[in-house]
Amino acid sequence: MKRAAIEECFRRLREANPAPRTELEYGSVFQLLVAVMLSAQATDRSVNLATARFFPEHGTPEGLLAMGVEGLTEAIRTIGLYKTKARNVIRTCELLLERHGGQVPDRREDLEALPGVGRKTANVVLNTAFRQPAMAVDTHIFRVSNRTGIAPGKTVLAVEQALLRRVPKEYLLDAHHWLILHGRYVCVARKPKCPQCPIADLCDYPDKTRLD
DNA sequence: ATCCCGAGGG
DNA sequence: CCCTCTGGAT
Structure with a gap:
């Protein structure tokens, strides 16, 4: 995916969720x-x-x-x-x-x-917790990064480095939560909900690995 | 590459 | 039934 498209992806993900936060509950x-x-x-x-x-x-x-x-x-x-x-x-x-x-x-x-x-x-x-520009690549982020083409990579470390390189600075601090929420509710593992996806028109998936 | 390992969804 | 869920240690 081109850089301009990546930027547009995060612009839309931010619009859908202006202040993303982890869904884990904690008090410290x-x-x-x-x-x-x-x-x-x-x-x-x-x-x-x-x-x-x-x-x-x-x-x-x-x-x-x-x-x-x-x-x-x-x-x-x-x-x-x-x-x-x-x-x-x-x-x-x-x-x-x-x-x-x-x-x-x-x-x-x-x-x-x-x-x-x-x-x-x-x-x-x-x-x-410490607001550092670190990218935690979990099962959701690995899948979303590869499927969409935002930051392809064969290993989690490769995806992490691709994200740090490709995500515009403006979005880097919250990119983790945008990607994870997108993966959890829209770009799900089994049957991605492309019809209701805000970045479907920018995504590599429909053209490439179409299985259904 | 394998093990750990319950709960929920399809 | 099978797959997936904010992985890490060996």
């Missing part, structure tokens, strides 16, 4: 980090349902440590991958207290040193 940077860690291969809805059970009373590193691995495992059992996630979150709480005074660090290196925190999760925290 720490809670955002935990919610994103839990969101791996899970819907925001199921994550919010689980975190509502313990954020109110245990929404701090100390609070989660008081629950213990067993308590947290029980609280998030309705989310996939719950054993690994509970273990990683508890260990992360310990490391935050040991290394960062209980605060969430704002450097990629420190974030990725936490267990269960990879590049994608670090990018979400850097962008959403």
Whole structure:
């Protein structure tokens, strides 16, 4: 897709959603980090349902440590991958207290040193909490970027770099949320809703990989 | 490449 | 039934 078309895509996505925000519910940077860690291969809805059970009373590193691995495992059992996630979150709480005074660090290196925190999760925290121009490429953004031609790439890292290169600066800070919402509600995985898509006329998909 | 792994949709 | 959901570690 040409640069002018990319710019027009984001102009329209912004018009449809002027102030995009994550649908994960959280009341602090720490809670955002935990919610994103839990969101791996899970819907925001199921994550919010689980975190509502313990954020109110245990929404701090100390609070989660008081629950213990067993308590947290029980609280998030309705989310996939719950054993690994509970273990990683508890260990992360310990490391935050040991290394960062209980605060969430704002450097990629420190974030990725936490267990269960990879590049994608670090990018979400850097962008959403610290407003840095980081692009977290998740399943939605990978699909939308490739399908539309906004930023094609064979790996998530390639797509991330293509987005950083191709998305106009003006839209970079919020591009993450526009793309994810577009992927969740319009450019869905199975049967994209092209008839109601605001950028269908600019998209590569209808001409290229038409399957139906 | 494989494992982890529940819930919701089609 | 099968696919998908804001991945990460090995």
